[in-house]
Amino acid sequence: MVHVISTINLKGGVGKTQTTIAVSEMLAANYGKKVLIIDLDPQTNATVSLMDESKWLNMDKKGNTIFQLFSDKVYGTELFNLEASIVKNVSNVNSGIKNLDLLPSSLRLIDIQDKLPLVSNSGYFVKTPITVLKESLSKVIENYDYVMIDCPPNLGLITLSGIYISDYYLIPTVPDILSTYGIPQILARIDAFKKDAGIAIKPLGIIISMYRSNNRLHDSIIDSLKYRERKGDYPRILTPYIPLSVRVSEAAEYQTEVSTLGQKYGYDLTEKYNNLVKEIMKYVE
Ligand SMILES: Nc1ncnc2c1ncn2[C@@H]1O[C@H](COP(=O)(O)OP(=O)(O)OP(=O)(O)O)[C@@H](O)[C@H]1O
Ligand SMILES: [Mg+2]
Incomplete structure (x- = not known):
């Protein structure tokens, strides 16, 4: 059975993408799971952290990215070719990790994103963009064990189309005031959408990212998150916390070829990501 998981936070730069990538890499490389990453x-x-940039630009030119899927809905075309748009065995580890696939994003998604609300109001080609991913991807998704959706820092129509097909969502956050500020809003808005759309998505947990040990602010924010977890207001705080590490920003460089995940993230961080993945699998499977 496939498990579809979105990573979401309304705040930018809190580790959504990094978490999506590392969790997916571990699932595929260490646990033999078939994983599809959807970059929304x-x-x-x-996308650019996981595949060769010129190959991606070429695909984008031909309409073999997620852009075409939404563009088809706006303009009533049928140009999107799903099979041609899935890149197999991505990542800079070992020239690509077996069973780790990617449906790439596109910079052109910005333009189409602005047109989507107009389309849903006009009633010409599509009633709602929310069901776009479900309609187009359902069959392919069933071929995977995990589908990880990397969302932008908003809950716009494109993000909601990902939420619509998700069984769970993860909230990566830096344990500081501004990054955690929007958590109640995410929970409330996804809950409202869930009721409206009649879906069963559940919060899977909060991931602490870029954690600085022995930092008083980080520790006190984590204490307050745990307090709200105990009260039942917040979902579980997943462990281990992912530390701030220069290795991570270096690891995002696709051109840097490495042969193992340990080489990419360093021993300590690899172990932490791996234990986080074990925790995720425990709740999901
Ligand atoms: N544990 C970490 N240690 C150090 N740097 C990190 C860590 N996690 C992520 N980063 C870096 O922080 C930056 C933001 O991370 P990331 O892109 O994952 O955040 P995001 O939430 O996806 O951002 P956006 O909202 O813009 O999509 C990136 O440059 C990333 O390489
Ligand atoms: Mg991101």
């Missing part, structure tokens, strides 16, 4: 973010960070 027009910033295309997951």
Whole structure:
């Protein structure tokens, strides 16, 4: 059975993409899971971290990215070719990790994102963009054990189309005031959408990212998150916390070829990501 998981936070730069990538890499490389990453973010960070940029630009030119899927809905065309748009065995580890696939994003998603609300109001080609991913991807998704959706830092129509097909969502956050500020809003808005759309998505947990040990602010924010977890207001705080590490920003460089995940993230961080993945699998499977 496939498990579809979105990573979401309304705050930018809190580790959504990094978490999506590392969790997916571990699932595929260490646990033999078949994983598809869907990059829904027009910033295309997951895409360019996982595949060769010129290959991606070429695919984008031909309409073999997530852009075409939404563009078809706006203009009533049928140009999207799903099979041609899935890149097999991605990542800079070992020239690509077996069973780790990617549906790339596109910078052009920004333009189409702005047109989507007009389309849903006009009633010409499509009633709602929310069901676009479900209609187009359902069959392919069933071939995977995990589908990880990297969302942009908003709950716009494109993000909601990902939420619509998700069984769970993860909230990566830096344990500081501004990054955690929007958590109640995410929970409330996804809950409202869930009721409206009649879906069963559940929060899987909060991931602490870029954690600085022995930092008083980080520790006190984590204490307050745990307090709200105990009260039942917040979902579980997953462990271990992912530390701030220069290795991570270096690891995002696709051109840097490495042969193992240990080489990519360093021993300590690899172990932490791996234990986080074990925790995720425990709740999901
Ligand atoms: N544990 C970490 N240690 C150090 N740097 C990190 C860590 N996790 C992520 N980063 C870096 O922080 C930056 C933001 O991370 P990331 O892109 O994953 O955030 P994001 O939430 O996806 O951002 P956006 O909202 O823009 O999509 C990136 O440059 C990334 O390489
Ligand atoms: Mg991101």
